[in-house]
Amino acid sequence: MTRSFDLFAACLPGLEPLLSRELHTLGTEPRTMRGGVAFRGDARCAARACLWLGTASHVLIRVAEFPCRALGELQRKATLLPWREWLRPQVPIEVHATSRASRLYHTGAIAERIENAIGEAFGSPVRAPAAGDEVFARIHVRFANDVCTISVDATTSPLHRRGWRLAGAKAPLREDLAHALLLASPWTPDTALLDPFCGSGTIAIEAAGLALGLPPGRLRPPPLHHLALFDAETWLELRAEPSAPRGAGAIAASDRDAGAIDAARANAERAGVATRIDLSANAFTQHPWLDDRGDAASAPRRGVLATNPPFGVRIGRSEGLGVLWQSLGHRARRLGPGWSVALLAHDVRLARRCGMVLRAAWTTRHGGLSVTALVGEGTAAASTPASS
Numbered sequence: 250m251t252r253s254f255d256l257f258a259a260c261l262p263g264l265e266p267l268l269s270r271e272l273h274t275l276g277t278e279p280r281t282m283r284g285g286v287a288f289r290g291d292a293r294c295a296a297r298a299c300l301w302l303g304t305a306s307h308v309l310i311r312v313a314e315f316p317c318r319a320l321g322e323l324q325r326k327a328t329l330l331p332w333r334e335w336l337r338p339q340v341p342i343e344v345h346a347t348s349r350a351s352r353l354y355h356t357g358a359i360a361e362r363i364e365n366a367i368g369e370a371f372g373s374p375v376r377a378p379a380a381g382d383e384v385f386a387r388i389h390v391r392f393a394n395d396v397c398t399i400s401v402d403a404t405t406s407p408l409h410r411r412g413w414r415l416a417g418a419k420a421p422l423r424e425d426l427a428h429a430l431l432l433a434s435p436w437t438p439d440t441a442l443l444d445p446f447c448g449s450g451t452i453a454i455e456a457a458g459l460a461l462g463l464p465p466g467r468l469r470p471p472p473l474h475h476l477a478l479f480d481a482e483t484w485l486e487l488r489a490e491p492s493a494p495r496g497a498g499a500i501a502a503s504d505r506d507a508g509a510i511d512a513a514r515a516n517a518e519r520a521g522v523a524t525r526i527d528l529s530a531n532a533f534t535q536h537p538w539l540d541d542r543g544d545a546a547s548a549p550r551r552g553v554l555a556t557n558p559p560f561g562v563r564i565g566r567s568e569g570l571g572v573l574w575q576s577l578g579h580r581a582r583r584l585g586p587g588w589s590v591a592l593l594a595h596d597v598r599l600a601r602r603c604g605m606v607l608r609a610a611w612t613t614r615h616g617g618l619s620v621t622a623l624v625g626e627g628t629a630a631a632s633t634p635a636s637s
């Protein structure tokens with residue numbers, strides 16, 4: 250019988266409810282906590298979570314828990330643990346320790362005892378990852394109220410690094426945030442999606458992956474090289490699960506920077522979704538669906554304008570951005586009642602210049618800044634003056 254573990258999917262603060270929804274869809278019983286979502290499952294379930302979760306950054310597998318009040322006791326108990334069932338020999342190991350309300354509070358000494366125990370299990374001292382090491386195991390040791398909990402990280406690199414974004418543009422958005430923006434919006438893959446400030450294409454590429462029913466972690470290295478908990482056969486089975494397309498709504502993305510569009514195209518090709526996205530290099534005012542002078546009827550009847558306009562802090566200054574938001578709101582409203590917006594903003598007051606009724610779906614931190622996902626269901630104008 251396969252062993253069941255306490256598992257924890259970690260995410261950026263603020264994204265927990267969306268991550269919980271994703272875990273529910275995967276058939277687990279999620280419990281939302283601060284910084285992530287707890288659930289139970291075996292190693293296969295953990296690998297499946299690594300493959301399918303779009304808003305998580307790590308999946309932790311709790312392998313041991315015991316009371317402990319002294320360093321000698323820690324070393325003795327940790328030496329008895331079946332490290333060879335969890336870790337692979339010769340893989341560099343990083344031990345991260347925390348302590349709260351416990352007799353053992355020296356996190357360096359805690360980490361050292363765990364490293365000693367692992368070294369003893371494998372018959373050679375633990376080697377820390379060197380710069381450039383791409384495969385290593387991360388162990389989390391947490392002391393709280395004199396109870397020691399040991400977890401191994403199912404992933405070496407954070408899950409938001411999907412593996413397709415090699416070509417960058419200015420201020421790229423993290424893939425998990427793009428995913429979270431889409432999940433918090435009213436968008437469904439049978440309706441249209443438009444990102445008129447697409448940069449490297451992150452939002453449109455995540456949307457195309459969702460529409461095609463592709464797992465977000467499809468290009469990531471399998472979680473096999475650093476942990477003995479996983480086996481290649483299970484991973485191949487999981488990868489072979491058929492993906493069911495979920496809708497054929499048009500996905501369009503544009504940016505005024507032609508270099509960004511080249512990057513977005515290269516990224517979309519690597520992600521295997523290039524044929525699902527209509528990319529064009531133009532100012533947002535000239536996108537065929539938003540162009541004032543053009544034929545507004547060219548836009549599909551239902552859809553979501555999901556975008557991450559320039560923040561002003563990261564690329565350029567805020568002056569002038571008010572006009573941009575105002576114009577964006579004006580054009581979004583002209584798309585018609587079948588459209589909604591999902592806007593990622595650093596400055597919520599600035600975003601309200603678009604003059605639409607917006608609710609904050611989530612707030613988190615990105616690149617040292619607070620960012621909020623603002624969702625407007627239907628493109629109705631706000632009753633208060635746009636600039637208030």
Ligand SMILES: C[S@@+](CC[C@H](N)C(=O)[O-])C[C@H]1O[C@@H](n2cnc3c(N)ncnc32)[C@H](O)[C@@H]1O
Pocket residue numbers: 418419420421422423445446447448449450451452503504505506509531532533534557558559560
């Ligand atoms: C914050 S970045 C978007 C980043 C993108 N979400 C990504 O993941 O790469 C804002 C983008 O808006 C583009 N932009 C700025 N002003 C624009 C305008 N008037 N029309 C179209 N694109 C514009 C910039 O070239 C930049 O790529």
